[in-house]
Amino acid sequence: MPRFRMSEIRKHDAKSTHPWVTHGDKVYDITEWISAHPGGQVILRAAGGSIEPYWNIFTIHKNQYVYDILNQYLIGYIHQADLVDGKPAQETIEDPFADDPVRHPDLITRTMKPRNAETPEQALSAQFITPNELFYVRNHMWVPKLTPDEAEAHILTVELPDGTTKEYTLRDLKTKFAEKKITAVLQCSGNRRSHMSRGSGRATNGLQWEAGAISNATWEGVLLSDILADAGFDAATVRNGTSEAQHVHFSGMEAYGSSIPIKKAVDPQGDVLLAYGMNGKPLPRDHGYPLRSIVPGHVAARSVKWLSQITLSDEESPSQWQRKDYKCFGPNQTKVDWEKAPAIQELPVQSAITGVKLGEWTTPSQETSSDSAEPAKEVALNGYAYSGGGRSVIRVDVSLDDGKSWSQANLLPDEESKYDGKSWSWKRWTFNGAVPLEAFKTPEDGAAGKETDDDKNTIRRGSARRPANESSQHTKSNRRCTTVAIKATDEVYNTQPESHAATWNFRGNLATAWHRVQVCTDC
Ligand code: MTE
Ligand code: MO
Numbered sequence: 289m290p291r292f293r294m295s296e297i298r299k300h301d302a303k304s305t306h307p308w309v310t311h312g313d314k315v316y317d318i319t320e321w322i323s324a325h326p327g328g329q330v331i332l333r334a335a336g337g338s339i340e341p342y343w344n345i346f347t348i349h350k351n352q353y354v355y356d357i358l359n360q361y362l363i364g365y366i367h368q369a370d371l372v373d374g375k376p377a378q379e380t381i382e383d384p385f386a387d388d389p390v391r392h393p394d395l396i397t398r399t400m401k402p403r404n405a406e407t408p409e410q411a412l413s414a415q416f417i418t419p420n421e422l423f424y425v426r427n428h429m430w431v432p433k434l435t436p437d438e439a440e441a442h443i444l445t446v447e448l449p450d451g452t453t454k455e456y457t458l459r460d461l462k463t464k465f466a467e468k469k470i471t472a473v474l475q476c477s478g479n480r481r482s483h484m485s486r487g488s489g490r491a492t493n494g495l496q497w498e499a500g501a502i503s504n505a506t507w508e509g510v511l512l513s514d515i516l517a518d519a520g521f522d523a524a525t526v527r528n529g530t531s532e533a534q535h536v537h538f539s540g541m542e543a544y545g546s547s548i549p550i551k552k553a554v555d556p557q558g559d560v561l562l563a564y565g566m567n568g569k570p571l572p573r574d575h576g577y578p579l580r581s582i583v584p585g586h587v588a589a590r591s592v593k594w595l596s597q598i599t600l601s602d603e604e605s606p607s608q609w610q611r612k613d614y615k616c617f618g619p620n621q622t623k624v625d626w627e628k629a630p631a632i633q634e635l636p637v638q639s640a641i642t643g644v645k646l647g648e649w650t651t652p653s654q655e656t657s658s659d660s661a662e663p664a665k666e667v668a669l670n671g672y673a674y675s676g677g678g679r680s681v682i683r684v685d686v687s688l689d690d691g692k693s694w695s696q697a698n699l700l701p702d703e704e705s706k707y708d709g710k711s712w713s714w715k716r717w718t719f720n721g722a723v724p725l726e727a728f729k730t731p732e733d734g735a736a737g738k739e740t741d742d743d744k745n746t747i748r749r750g751s752a753r754r755p756a757n758e759s760s761q762h763t764k765s766n767r768r769c770t771t772v773a774i775k776a777t778d779e780v781y782n783t784q785p786e787s788h789a790a791t792w793n794f795r796g797n798l799a800t801a802w803h804r805v806q807v808c809t810d811c
Pocket of ligand 1: 476477541591
């Protein structure tokens with residue numbers, strides 16, 4: 289069989305009429321395979337070079353039957369001159385993430401390739417609208433790159449159940465349909481997963497997010513229901529039960545995909561957008577430039593970035609992110625039947641503490657103090673609360689003694705963002721209170737050793753001086769802690785579970801137990 293120089297292989301890229309890929313020192317002509325490839329055109333991303341870095345991302349390919357398929361297309365080998373120890377030289381293998389955009393340094397990086405980063409705590413409750421550059425990033429693969437011209441000409445294909453298709457360029461969407469703005473939260477199903485792992489003492493699979501895999505933005509775009517109607521889909525068939533289509537699939541340019549029920553897509557109060565703008569600017573590349581779906585009230589996995597295809601179908605999306613991920617099981621179930629659990633769509637009620645500040649010791653005044661009157665430590669808390677399905681949060685409860693007694697936080701009067709009675713945004717809350725001295729326990733009392741969600745967020749403030757009237761016994765061990773806890777309730781009175789152990793699932797999805805943070809002070 290012939291041997292090919294790398295310079296020749298490079299010419300058989302995605303634009304060539306005969307795309308090639310390499311694996312090891314073998315060269316394959318994949319022209320015939322593209323139309324049959326289950327992942328579609330995405331295989332072209334590897335054309336002109338090695339397929340291996342992609343298989344490291346889509347590990348499903350590391351399978352004998354995949355090698356067998358590829359072997360049918362073998363046309364030769366890489367030239368000896370381009371091999372080092374029988375393998376292609378490292379620098380000839382392209383990094384799929386080489387084109388990823390530069391990210392704001394304040395984002396908290398969980399993984400670089402693919403890029404996953406959470407919004408820093410200060411930014412979570414500082415503003416109602418998360419700035420674009422601090423909005424959390426959750427990518428399964430690389431970030432597609434389009435020039436502004438390519439973006440305007442970017443084509444969205446809509447396929448109806450009978451197989452007919454209609455194409456829209458981004459320009460069509462922007463100029464031929466009414467623009468709609470929706471302010472909505474996106475929350476990853478893995479938000480607070482690390483709290484579930486620590487709080488339950490059981491490891492979970494997945495990115496160990498803290499409380500920052502959630503953000504709120506104003507999205508500009510067109511209503512999905514308008515586009516479906518234009519493409520020839522009759523929404524009345526959904527209402528009268530004769531619709532063949534039961535699901536709307538969204539496919540991204542890098543092969544990510546998922547789906548939502550057709551009911552949500554055509555619900556006049558559903559507000560599903562095909563968005564090209566974010567907070568008044570074009571979508572940033574990390575967030576789906578030039579087009580993404582925004583499914584308010586649903587898990588963010590359904591808000592598909594770099595959107596290129598919409599398919600109406602009687603079945604859910606066949607993608608692994610629809611069928612083999614983003615589902616929950618019982619705490620005892622570790623070998624699971626994926627088919628049996630529904631895909632997560634609407635989100636449950638969630639809340640988190642994103643800031644803790646300890647203030648001064650306050651001493652009760654002479655008149656009000658009784659014999660037992662004790663000094664207390666001022667504490668200021670803030671955070672967010674959110675519920676899925678458009679259900680607004682009606683109350684946030686705060687406990688300064690780990691759940692024994694509760695008070696209510698103050699919900700900030702942010703823009704209501706109610707759309708036909710639906711609330712798609714988070715609510716920010718603040719709380720000012722005082723922790724009585726007796727609630728602070730020395731670590732020996734057990735408080736500091738107890739599992740809280742936020743061991744690493746433990747607040748240590750040594751600034752406060754010991755109250756003058758405190759007895760000398762406190763001088764020996766001076767670090768004292770208490771656990772503050774919060775929970776939110778939404779408009780249908782759903783609330784958060786007390787323990788992560790009770791909702792633990794091996795994938796660590798939907799970690800919504802009370803957020804508990806240990807607050808320590810040097811008395
Ligand atoms: N869409 C594409 N095309 N690729 C992806 O990896 N990740 C999904 C969703 N849409 C993803 C995607 C997941 S799991 C989440 S949580 C959100 O995008 C994150 O959106 P963001 O990065 O804009 O915050
Ligand atoms: Mo996610």
